[in-house]
Amino acid sequence: MRVLVAGATGYLGGYVAREFKARGCFVRVLTRDRGRLGDLAGLVDEVFEGEITKPETLTGVCDGADYVFSSVGITRQKDGLSFWDVDYHGNRHLLDEAQRAGVRKFVYVSVMNGPKLRHMAIVDAHEQFVEDLAASGLDYAVVRPTGYFSDMRDFFEMAGHGRVYLFGDGMHSMNPIHGADLAKVCADAVAGDQTEVPAGGPDVLTYRDIARLALEARGMAIKIISVPEWVARLLPKIVKVFHKRSGQTLEFLTTMLVSDTIAPTHGTHTLRAHFQALADQAQAKP
Ligand SMILES: NC(=O)c1ccc[n+]([C@@H]2O[C@H](COP(=O)([O-])OP(=O)(O)OC[C@H]3O[C@@H](n4cnc5c(N)ncnc54)[C@H](OP(=O)(O)O)[C@@H]3O)[C@@H](O)[C@H]2O)c1
Numbered sequence: 001m002r003v004l005v006a007g008a009t010g011y012l013g014g015y016v017a018r019e020f021k022a023r024g025c026f027v028r029v030l031t032r033d034r035g036r037l038g039d040l041a042g043l044v045d046e047v048f049e050g051e052i053t054k055p056e057t058l059t060g061v062c063d064g065a066d067y068v069f070s071s072v073g074i075t076r077q078k079d080g081l082s083f084w085d086v087d088y089h090g091n092r093h094l095l096d097e098a099q100r101a102g103v104r105k106f107v108y109v110s111v112m113n114g115p116k117l118r119h120m121a122i123v124d125a126h127e128q129f130v131e132d133l134a135a136s137g138l139d140y141a142v143v144r145p146t147g148y149f150s151d152m153r154d155f156f157e158m159a160g161h162g163r164v165y166l167f168g169d170g171m172h173s174m175n176p177i178h179g180a181d182l183a184k185v186c187a188d189a190v191a192g193d194q195t196e197v198p199a200g201g202p203d204v205l206t207y208r209d210i211a212r213l214a215l216e217a218r219g220m221a222i223k224i225i226s227v228p229e230w231v232a233r234l235l236p237k238i239v240k241v242f243h244k245r246s247g248q249t250l251e252f253l254t255t256m257l258v259s260d261t262i263a264p265t266h267g268t269h270t271l272r273a274h275f276q277a278l279a280d281q282a283q284a285k286p
Helices: 011-022 083-101 121-135 149-160 179-191 207-217 229-242 244-257 271-284
Strands: 002-006 026-031 046-049 067-070 105-109 139-145 164-167 196-199 224-227
Touching: 002 011, 011 026, 011 067, 011 179, 067 083, 067 179, 083 105, 083 121, 105 121, 105 179, 121 139, 121 244, 139 179, 149 164, 149 207, 149 271, 164 207, 164 229, 164 244, 179 196, 207 224, 207 271, 229 244
Parallel strands: 002 026, 002 067, 026 046, 067 105, 105 139, 139 196, 164 224
Antiparallel strands: none
8 A cells, every 4th residue: 555645744744654654555755845754754665855835846746656645734834824825725736636646545634623613714724625625536534633732732831830821711621632543543544434534532631631630740739720711712813913824823722722622532642641751851851
């Protein structure tokens, strides 16, 4: 089985490339900078350098591939590009190449509850791509994760300062998922027949639980500060005035913090163990 992985320099894509390799697949990765692959460069079978927002650099990227996986999307990049440039148009260029090459299936990562959250630019760009993918005639699957352990790091960082700020009472819940656990779900989606694959981690936690786990891992007293929900609604509007994309990202994050995001549970990695590993790493640093 030959797979093209786009997004392999990122959190999820790196785990997905490793998962496909562990399953004995031939793995080609698409990256705009080989240097950012780190030790993954020596693990995968082929590296194709191309910039997903520039279709002329993608010619042939899917040739010979049976499956395409993409987790390309803007998270914290600061390239001056919009969600539409990358999440929609970039992935659209990749889909055009996948269709041209006649791949068997395209697996894409959007967000949990995406169709209900299209009023936000980040989600709308993902979901417009999902619409195009569904209309493409290709076999496809859309993986819909809750939140990643990588994003839980913000709680861990706050906890290092002895307190965690939450919007509202912090009683909304989610089940965040580790990249390695989600990678298994993504690899399974290639062979599965579901087009919609919602996925979360093994533990459903309130945001207060997450704050407590972060503070405990840091060895801090439990100090959780509630910021009123109206601040969560106002803050992104203010930030958007100064920096549109940062405000749009903040709008997504604050919306998550004041709603429940629970998906079918997968995997074995717990957030408690993850925070403890981060704390051990922090302590080991000179
Ligand atoms: N984080 C969450 O909790 C969460 C939850 C649900 C869904 N998602 C979605 O899951 C996807 C993957 O998330 P992640 O945390 O793995 O993201 P990530 O670590 O930021 O990785 C994103 C990948 O997209 C690539 N990319 C971004 N901008 C690009 C551009 N202009 N041209 C080419 N490549 C570009 C990055 O390549 P470079 O290394 O070259 O920048 C990277 O390989 C995203 O679409 C995100 O919206 C995330």
